[in-house]
Amino acid sequence: MATKRTTASKAATHPAPAEPAKCQPCGGTGTVAVTVRVGRERRPVGQQDGLCLNCFGTGTNPKS
Structure with missing residues (x-):
């Protein structure tokens, strides 16, 4: 009697790629909130959206 052959599934040989860290x-x-300052005394009047300087707007952690 011959032995039964089995094949490995693709999920077992190739794991799914990990999602990048935020x-x-x-x-x-x-984007991050940036305080807007106006006037001679540079008083804060509000906030506006600014580009995140850590990830440069990609949203992923650059160290991972």
């Missing part, structure tokens, strides 16, 4: 300062959005 950037900590922006939370994965790529």
Whole structure:
């Protein structure tokens, strides 16, 4: 009697790629709040969205 051959599934030989880690300062959005200052005394009047300088707007952690 011959032995039964089995094949390995693709999931077992090739694991799914891991999702990249999110950037900590922006939370994965790529933007951070920047305070807008006006006037002679440079008083804060509000906030606007600015580019995250840690990940440069990609939203992924550059160290991973």
